[in-house]
């Protein structure tokens with residue numbers, strides 16, 4: 001199918017098309033709102049949280065425009081064993097690709113809030129990118145049904161690493177950083193909503209094909225609204241009001257802040 005043909009299919013499926021445009025509109029509003037909310041943030045670390053959060057709707061606009069234009073959607077023939085074997089199934093692979101960019105931003109913002117160290121941040125972000133890329137591989141594999149699920153399994157394994165840092169490591173850090181209350185709220189929101197993605201993948205046309213493509217797309221769009229916009233709004237509102245708490249955390253790497261170790265008074269000897 002050519003891109004124009006895919007575009008026409010999207011145009012004809014009103015429910016699917018609406019799920020894309022609703023998210024484009026929402027991302028536009030979110031960008032303006034988040035710029036406004038962070039306009040007075042001055043501490044470099046708090047600013048980094050703000051920039052990372054702002055990247056989420058920016059990536060989202062690109063992601064949904066790719067889908068709405070038919071650029072990042074393909075019709076793939078499912079292998080034997082799949083419920084729709086031999087049929088061309090609409091695959092929104094652009095979603096998995098853009099999650100590779102948006103989810104690390106969410107985790108960077110959360111990690112900075114929790115007062116993470118560089119090792120944990122690196123671990124969770126690499127595992128998260130690997131989760132998205134292997135999820136993309138699961139969606140694009142057409143040679144073998146078993147291998148589609150094997151990719152899915154690999155992706156879930158990376159997801160477990162993400163969950164471990166989120167649920168075990170960062171709560172301890174957040175306690176020490178005095179950000180436990182807001183961190184725990186955002187952690188629960190994130191964990192609950194992120195679980196929805198592999199569930200809808202498994203139930204949607206790419207997995208067991210229990211749910212129709214447009215329903216799955218709306219499900220992802222709703223999850224996106226909570227995991228991105230509600231998350232980002234709560235985080236930015238807190239950061240704007242509690243900048244000093246973030247500013248007092250030790251730097252992970254040089255942030256340009258005068259409080260960085262090494263820029264203070266040299267020790268007497």
Ligand code: RET
Nearest residue numbers: 102135152155156159194197198201227
């Ligand atoms: C896939 C399928 C393979 C198994 C797993 C998945 C997890 C996806 C997640 C996505 C989160 C996306 C967000 C996007 C916001 O922009 C790739 C669906 C584990 C957790 C939060």
